Amino acid sequence: MLETPLRVNRTFSDGSKAHIGTLAENRAGTYFQFDENYLAQHPTSIAPFNIKADLTLQKAPKQPHYGIHGVFGDSLPDGWGLHLMDRVFRQNGYNPQLITALERLAYIGDQCLGALSYEPEMHLLEADSRDVELVTLGQEAVKEFEGTESKLIEQLMNAAGSGGARPKLNVTKTSDGQFSTHANATGEKLIVKLTSEKFDLKHSESLVEYAYMQMASNLGIETPKFELIEASAGRMWLQQTRFDCTPQGKRHMISACGLLDAPFREPSLDYVDLVKATRMLCGVGEARKLVKRALFNFITVNQDDHAKNFAFLADDNDQWRLSPFYDIVYSPSPYKQHMTSFNGNGSSPKQALNILAGQAGYSSDKPLREMLEEIYQQSRSFTQEAKNLGIPNQLLTSIDNQMTEKWNSLR
Structure with a gap:
């Protein structure tokens, strides 16, 4: 358990930094409190849906982010980074199972995705100035x-x-x-x-x-x-x-997982809710962009569309927008289900088009059907591009056939 409070800082696009607030933990849980001076300059929350922009002491939920708020959970590594971090802890005589999330944040320090950083840092490795090829x-x-x-x-x-x-x-x-x-x-x-x-x-x-x-x-x-x-x-x-970086500094970023306190290792989101959240946070234009991404994921069989594969960026004035589209690759589920469902249906958006259209501010599902056709027609270029890249014929044929199956299932 971390004995001293952890300062949370934010780096802005010009490289300047501000102290956001403080994290602390005891046996009852983890707590966050905004800094008064920060709120005077930035009166909106870094996590608008689950952290209030006030000076109260705010306790984090036990799940799903290791007992910390989702926006700070985004700073923790996933499988690859956790593996490396646990190796370092073991080498230094620590049992990784006994390391708290705040201790992990202290070890990460300023090496996070996004604009947040944490101090004082925990140093476990000796400095090594080698720049490996x-x-x-x-x-x-x-x-x-x-x-x-x-x-x-x-x-x-x-x-x-x-x-x-x-x-x-x-x-x-x-x-x-x-x-x-x-x-x-x-x-x-x-x-x-x-x-x-x-x-x-x-x-x-x-x-x-x-x-x-x-x-x-x-x-x-x-x-x-x-x-x-x-x-x-x-x-x-x-x-x-990296879209969280500027030439001089950083952009604040939060994943849908962090924004909505949603698990990402199992299905936990629905595109209807995600489009609604995007509209509330960013406006109707960004919500419509998200709809197109959802339909792209369907046609192209990107079924690993979990809560960490959607993110939002805030500028220095806390105006939010969707991040660029990322982690988009053929990833069929053995259960033939998307991690993010379509109004409760994990396999197809066919019955959800009207409600998705409504959440995105459309009067009918016609624009969505036009998006689907546009996406499918663009997917017809995949086979030739795949051949040019040297993707094995068996794999490219399987991907192309499955994209056609997805399109035909909508008719």
């Missing part, structure tokens, strides 16, 4: 993920970031075109998504995700800037620009 560090990450312990645990931990169950690297592309794993390096902040034989799509996953992002972009759906980079043995990794 990108492909070498990526190969080490894949080895670690596949079961062979890496000796570069500090560099992997520093580059792990907060999000994702699978291995990835947070790096900086400097002005000379090189990649740096130093957190304070100057340049374009990127996420490099690695591949593994343990993935369902094995080393084709980056190629399929690239093709999906290209389809989404062609449909006018905002995505992060993305490209493929060559790894070893002819394999490719997917590089994406």
